[in-house]
Amino acid sequence: MFLAAVINVYLYVARWYDIWTGRPSGRVKDLPFGLVLKITNDPSTAHEGHIINFIREHTSIPVPHVVAAIAWYDRRFVLMKRVHGDNLQAVWRHLDTEQRANIVEQLRSFVLQLRALKSSHGPAVCGLNGAATIDSRVSSYPIGPFADESAFNDGLIDAAEPYLCEEILADVRSRMRDDHQIMFTHADLAPRNILVRGGTIVAVVDWEEAGWYPEHWEFVRAMYFPMARPRDEAWMRAIRDFIPEDYEKDWLVDCELSSRMVGAF
Known part of the structure; x- marks a missing residue:
């Protein structure tokens, strides 16, 4: 105090x-x-x-x-x-092939470690210790916690309701999966949140949106705002390398909501 x-x-x-x-x-x-x-x-x-x-x-x-x-x-x-390092967003384009490969390998290890953590909240989509979470794309206010992925998806549909008609929302909701595994997720693995020295990551920062989310959410959030415009295609490929499994369909479905919402980055 x-x-x-x-x-x-x-x-x-x-x-x-x-x-x-x-x-x-x-x-x-x-x-x-x-x-x-x-x-x-x-x-x-x-x-x-x-x-x-x-x-x-x-x-x-x-x-x-x-x-x-x-x-x-x-x-x-x-x-x-204070962590002394370079912001990856500032230096990514200047790194050589070996340095980029080392960073991708480290990030893949980090994501796998997060996914190995066990939740004590069952199927709930929530923050650490069952708290509410943050999705800065959707709202500046906390959201949840949600009982399961189905409730989480319903919350995403509710957030998009002011911007899309009922028919589109119903169609999108019908294609959203409710059966992903729940895994611990940083939820903002953008280069601006990664500090490096050459090809070595010295810190991953900005954990305020982290929590227990459906397994595809790390990919969805990483693809949402991966790099300052214009997007760097090499980094887009890197995301697909350091996040295991194929979540392209989940991401494209989410884009049908997020790309049309006011306030999207």
Whole structure:
């Protein structure tokens, strides 16, 4: 509680300093002593700091070291050690063939490790510890938790209802599978969330949307916003290499909803 109060005072001062200097005020703050502070406002979802610690404890996936994971009323704070590396989105086009192959191999290992984790929530589609989840394509608000994939798919249809007619929604829903396995999923494996040094991944970041999802969801989300426009075809092929199985049909069905929704990235 004391640390949370100190952080809030710091943020209050920093906000007015940013206004005075004209600097943009974001939700990720660089702090002294090699620290980074991330602030979110979703009290019904799993704490990102707890998700990162869960991944660190149960896998070998490189993630930031969490110094403190704090909740203060409706705000969440994750205090982390800064990871020194290049953002993959910035350097992907400059990597050679061997470096790209090494990154794809590492990502495939990471995805397989996530899929090996066992949920204690049965068929539920939910965040860590059964909490609500986030799908930034659909809403800025938390969604779920859902009892199973069928309820999750119904939720996606409901989110698309303002943008599509009943006939199209009914047709799309009839082609959505309700029988995928539920697996732990990062849910935003885009290059902007991967830090590298050459062909070595030093950290996977931004775990706030992670949780227990149908097995195809990692592919759907990775394909949704894989790279700054125009899309990089080499990265699109890489996604198909590091996510096992063929989820093309599931992705194309999802595109019939997401590509027509206002606010799509």
